[in-house]
Amino acid sequence: MTVEAAEQSAPIADHGDGPTLFDRIPQPVSILGFGAAIVLLWYLVTASGIVSPLILPTPLQTLNQLITVGANLFTGGYVLSAMWITTQEVLWGFAIAVVVGILLGILVSETRFGERAVMPYLVALDTMPKIAFAPLFVAWFGFSIESKIALAVYVSLFPVIVGTAAGVRSADENSLMLFRTMGVSRLKTLIHLKIPAGLPQIFTGLKIASLSVMAGAITAEFLGGGKGVGELIRIAATQLDTARVFALIIYLSLLGVALFGFVTVLERYVVFWRNSDPGRE
Amino acid sequence: MALATSEQVDAPSASTVYRLENVGKVYQRNALVALKGVSIDLPEGSFSSVIGSSGCGKSTLLKIMAGLLPATSGTVELRGTPVTKPRPDIGMMFQQATLLPWRTTIDNILLPISMREGKAAAKAAREKAEALMDLVGIKGFEAAYASQLSGGMAQRAAICRMLITEPAVLLLDEPFSALDEIVRDFMNMELQRICMERNATAFLVTHSIAEAVLLSDTVYVMAPRPGRVIEEVKIELPRPRTLDMTTDPMFGDYVRHIRRLLDEGSRT
Numbered sequence A: 001m002t003v004e005a006a007e008q009s010a011p012i013a014d015h016g017d018g019p020t021l022f023d024r025i026p027q028p029v030s031i032l033g034f035g036a037a038i039v040l041l042w043y044l045v046t047a048s049g050i051v052s053p054l055i056l057p058t059p060l061q062t063l064n065q066l067i068t069v070g071a072n073l074f075t076g077g078y079v080l081s082a083m084w085i086t087t088q089e090v091l092w093g094f095a096i097a098v099v100v101g102i103l104l105g106i107l108v109s110e111t112r113f114g115e116r117a118v119m120p121y122l123v124a125l126d127t128m129p130k131i132a133f134a135p136l137f138v139a140w141f142g143f144s145i146e147s148k149i150a151l152a153v154y155v156s157l158f159p160v161i162v163g164t165a166a167g168v169r170s171a172d173e174n175s176l177m178l179f180r181t182m183g184v185s186r187l188k189t190l191i192h193l194k195i196p197a198g199l200p201q202i203f204t205g206l207k208i209a210s211l212s213v214m215a216g217a218i219t220a221e222f223l224g225g226g227k228g229v230g231e232l233i234r235i236a237a238t239q240l241d242t243a244r245v246f247a248l249i250i251y252l253s254l255l256g257v258a259l260f261g262f263v264t265v266l267e268r269y270v271v272f273w274r275n276s277d278p279g280r281e
Numbered sequence B: 001m002a003l004a005t006s007e008q009v010d011a012p013s014a015s016t017v018y019r020l021e022n023v024g025k026v027y028q029r030n031a032l033v034a035l036k037g038v039s040i041d042l043p044e045g046s047f048s049s050v051i052g053s054s055g056c057g058k059s060t061l062l063k064i065m066a067g068l069l070p071a072t073s074g075t076v077e078l079r080g081t082p083v084t085k086p087r088p089d090i091g092m093m094f095q096q097a098t099l100l101p102w103r104t105t106i107d108n109i110l111l112p113i114s115m116r117e118g119k120a121a122a123k124a125a126r127e128k129a130e131a132l133m134d135l136v137g138i139k140g141f142e143a144a145y146a147s148q149l150s151g152g153m154a155q156r157a158a159i160c161r162m163l164i165t166e167p168a169v170l171l172l173d174e175p176f177s178a179l180d181e182i183v184r185d186f187m188n189m190e191l192q193r194i195c196m197e198r199n200a201t202a203f204l205v206t207h208s209i210a211e212a213v214l215l216s217d218t219v220y221v222m223a224p225r226p227g228r229v230i231e232e233v234k235i236e237l238p239r240p241r242t243l244d245m246t247t248d249p250m251f252g253d254y255v256r257h258i259r260r261l262l263d264e265g266s267r268t
């Protein structure tokens, strides 16, 4: 009885520096509530005329544009074709960055040549202002999606290289020793030990890349024209239609979230042994 | 004692599986003489241990025996052929089980086969792997992943992985020292049973004098700087050995004798 009593009194005794207000409210409620507060602030700032609607549209205007743009998008209008073009750029850019990044990551981590001769150039390329290459890519690859893919690849490549290189090197001494006692070749050790052992880090690189790849594609669209969503945003911006810019950005971010979500789900499936519940039998 | 001498006469007649002659090792990097003039004969079906203070070259010796490291001098022969690189007829086990977490237990056990001979051969060896799992007492865990096994079970799986290629000699580098004492004693008895059942030739590196005496026919006592064998102690306790024997006065004599050798070795 006394033990029970002590247990029951514990949370009360803890009350002084115990759970805060946000510990007690369910998280979805906190998120929605905070979002509503921001929208309210947004509404107050714009409706009161403190900020001109040319700079910041009202929430209602944005909602209107979301509906207009959304209607066009989901009924197969020109927004859909623009979205499709941008999607292609993003997916191609990501796919190429993944393949090239993983290969380069293996090269720089597995060979002395890669580590000592190639890696310095990759670092130099990464430190350059990548966006400045957009006009060059347009000159090299033209005004259609190729130049956008090129910039998307460039912007997202490095995290994949770094993630792969770190991952491939992360195999522990004991496993490497085990593979040596079994007389396994270097290539087979890479395939059956180093790459699987490095998958968690490789996926970290992929997730970072999936977040930056769209920035590359959209920047290239701003600077190199074409028919993607970036072009629609640029036109809306020149018309000072900020509400429309907001609406387009929101739909674009759905694409970004979808890509990131896909990589995250894929990781959970591929790196199943890292999950708390290893039950895939 | 009469019994003991007759055994000593018998010993050389058993065919030698593994022979090290005057093996020396110098690590060029730091000009360190890790081993000097080590000669060891492992008769077929025998269990030998090497014991010595930390850094006296035990792991170096084992790596040379496994073909992972070239000796600077001397000869290393397994079944009459020199050991120059890792071979399928050498089985190894380390302090860590090192199961690959993305493979099931049985696929971990089949790893040496699938790496050396391919997937088809591994598939064909499945029944053999299951029999081994039965032998070490982890039947039923074929589809479990490493994270679902306890430390002792993981080491049992490592035993199966070592035995799957039917090696002529087992090289064991402190295989159970990461386990708690109760599990460790039990695993040592299991190891003895497995070695006796299969007439395996085993060579164990250990830090525990009691473990060495309990399991071995011969204990090689090493001293450091340079790493060398200072005495070969024949243990003449009957087989199978049991944990009860640790209270046997003869057992105590062996332990004391080896401890004295180790003390003297580390002082010089």
Ligand SMILES: Nc1ncnc2c1ncn2[C@@H]1O[C@H](COP(=O)(O)OP(=O)(O)OP(=O)(O)O)[C@@H](O)[C@H]1O
Residues within 6 Å of the ligand: B027, B029, B030, B032, B034, B052, B053, B054, B055, B056, B057, B058, B059, B060, B061
């Ligand atoms: N690759 C290496 N290069 C240079 N020196 C080494 C190398 N490996 C081991 N040594 C040295 O050789 C000596 C013997 O090392 P070894 O690992 O064989 O000892 P050990 O008896 O297994 O020790 P422990 O009981 O701590 O495992 C040590 O002094 C060690 O520092």
Ligand SMILES: [Mg+2]
Residues within 6 Å of the ligand: B058, B059, B060
């Ligand atoms: Mg060692």
